[in-house]
Amino acid sequence: MHVRGSAIGGNPSSGxxxxxxxxxRRRFGFLDWWPGETKEExxxxxxxxxxxxxxxxxxxxxxxxxxKLLSVKxxxxxxxxxxxxxxxxxxxxRQKAMRLKGACSQIIKNYGSLENLFSLETPDLRETxxxxxxxxxxxxxxxxxYAARKPTFVIDAYTKRIMARAFxxxxxxxxxxxxxxxxxxxxxDARLYNDFHAQFVELGKNYCKTKPxxxxxxxxxxxxxxxxxxA
DNA sequence: ACCCAGGTGGCCC
DNA sequence: GGGCCACATGGG
Numbered sequence: 001m002h003v004r005g006s007a008i009g010g011n012p013s014s015g016x017x018x019x020x021x022x023x024x025r026r027r028f029g030f031l032d033w034w035p036g037e038t039k040e041e042x043x044x045x046x047x048x049x050x051x052x053x054x055x056x057x058x059x060x061x062x063x064x065x066x067x068k069l070l071s072v073k074x075x076x077x078x079x080x081x082x083x084x085x086x087x088x089x090x091x092x093x094r095q096k097a098m099r100l101k102g103a104c105s106q107i108i109k110n111y112g113s114l115e116n117l118f119s120l121e122t123p124d125l126r127e128t129x130x131x132x133x134x135x136x137x138x139x140x141x142x143x144x145x146y147a148a149r150k151p152t153f154v155i156d157a158y159t160k161r162i163m164a165r166a167f168x169x170x171x172x173x174x175x176x177x178x179x180x181x182x183x184x185x186x187x188x189d190a191r192l193y194n195d196f197h198a199q200f201v202e203l204g205k206n207y208c209k210t211k212p213x214x215x216x217x218x219x220x221x222x223x224x225x226x227x228x229x230x231a
Numbered sequence: 232a233c234c235c236a237g238g239t240g241g242c243c244c
Numbered sequence: 245g246g247g248c249c250a251c252a253t254g255g256g
Contacts (some may be wrong), residue, residue, distance in 0.1 A: 050238040055238095056254060091253040097238085136239045156237045174245085201237055210235065 006177045010167035014185035020166055020219060024199035032191075033198035034146035040114055042147040046139050047100055048090045072114045081226050082193035099134025106132055118148040126152055137175045145197070151190040153182040154197045158197035163224040165208060179190035180194025 012020075036042035036056065041061065048057045063086035064070040069078050084097035111117040120128060129140040141154040155178045163169040163178065170187060186192060207217040214220055 046237090049236095051236065051251085052238090052253075053236050053255075055236095059254090089253060091236085092238090092251045093253075095251055099239085134239070138238065142237080154237090158237065172246090197237090204237075 008173035008177045010169035011099060012167040017185050021196050023219050024203050028199055028202045031195055031198035033194055039147045043114060043143055046142040047134060052091045056089045060087040072104045072107055075100055076108045102125045103132045103134055122150040122152060145193055149190055151188050153179050153193050153194055156177050158200045162200055162208050166223050
């Protein structure tokens with residue numbers, strides 16, 4: 001039999017994906033996301049938030065701002081040791097300090113500014129970001145979507161978990177299998193991609209955690225997990 | 232005292 | 245391509 005796409009299970013239609021999206025949006029409102037004032041702040045925050053809570057990232061960003069280091073140029077010129085003291089609350093601070101400086105230096109050297117880098121076409125921008133040490137698939141997509149505002153779908157731990165619970169997709173589905181599912185199902189629209197992922201994070205933080213809070217979950221009607229637990 | 236959080240790169244098979 | 249590990253603070 002001919003099979004379309006990868007075998008990640010669930011195989012939700014685009015209509016079902018949109019239904020999930022609308023349930024979340026009805027509860028949380030249109031989010032038009034990323035907590036950050038400027039593109040540079042979003043870029044820096046995207047790296048700092050790897051495997052940490054946003055609360056901790058806010059402290060790190062506040063420290064960088066106070067030290068006048070909340071910019072790509074500033075970080076490219078700063079000492080790794082100084083950066084690391086400011087970003088300590090965000091965790092993995094020695095590693096992130098090195099990678100932050102490395103990434104910023106590379107961008108200044110090769111493009112002059114973040115804005116110039118962002119003038120690349122979406123796939124080129126994504127590839128260029130992926131070739132920077134410290135920027136993996138999720139961070140590259142986050143920067144492309146939320147800082148450069150170009151249409152690429154972001155997958156994260158919440159997305160994986162919510163999709164598994166709502167549609168029965170595989171817990172071990174790869175990043176690109178899930179990304180492909182969304183991008184082949186939805187209209188290629190940065191506004192939609194932006195808000196869809198933002199809704200996932202909102203649902204993940206408040207309801208669909210490792211230990212889920214199914215009572216009052218906006219998506220419980222179409223979630224296997226919630227039904228199984230009669231919440 | 233545990234477990235978890237909006238990942239990534241290095242190393243191995 | 246995938247499995248395993250180090251990386252680290254702060255909150256529940």
